[in-house]
Amino acid sequence: MELKFFVIGKIPSKANYKKISHRFQNGSFKPFIINDPEVLRIQEEAVLQLKRQKKLYRQIKFPIEKPVKISIKFFFSSRVSQRDLDNAEKFVGDILEKSEILKKDSLIYVKERVEKRKGKKDVEVIEINITPLSDEEIESLNSPFENLEEILKSLGEEGAS
Numbered sequence: 001m002e003l004k005f006f007v008i009g010k011i012p013s014k015a016n017y018k019k020i021s022h023r024f025q026n027g028s029f030k031p032f033i034i035n036d037p038e039v040l041r042i043q044e045e046a047v048l049q050l051k052r053q054k055k056l057y058r059q060i061k062f063p064i065e066k067p068v069k070i071s072i073k074f075f076f077s078s079r080v081s082q083r084d085l086d087n088a089e090k091f092v093g094d095i096l097e098k099s100e101i102l103k104k105d106s107l108i109y110v111k112e113r114v115e116k117r118k119g120k121k122d123v124e125v126i127e128i129n130i131t132p133l134s135d136e137e138i139e140s141l142n143s144p145f146e147n148l149e150e151i152l153k154s155l156g157e158e159g160a161s
Helices: 037-054 085-098 135-142 148-160
Strands: 003-008 018-025 028-035 068-076 108-118 125-132
Touching (some): 028 037, 037 085
16 A cells, blocks of 8 residues: 655755854854754654644554655755755655654665656645555565675676786
8 A cells, every 4th residue: 555645845955954053162163063943843844744644544553664665756946956865865764754654764675766856936845655565575675685695706706807
């Protein structure tokens, strides 16, 4: 069963929620790290939206405790080509965990598709599709890489020549 969630609001461009500030100490300015209140506010709003949407899936036991695959579409308001998807993906993992949709964001085993698109002028949206993996898929993903020893051996031989 595929679960679909939407988050409407600004998508942070930072992976972490910290910013560097400075304070005057012993005659000079020293840097220190503080929580970025704007990014934390965006995260809290996203978590509230996801918690409300979770109620639509009464038959699902949350938080999901087994591996999942996800697809994510980011609809950015402007300068789509300049937005960093890595940081936006980390944001999604964090809000899925904080909203207790996933027990841990490390349960994302497969990112099937990640897209960035241009959205409306003043609105940014994240569409998240989550599909719990079957036992067979989990077993397949957790099985050792079949030909790894042969590949490593052949690479070693190539490096020796």
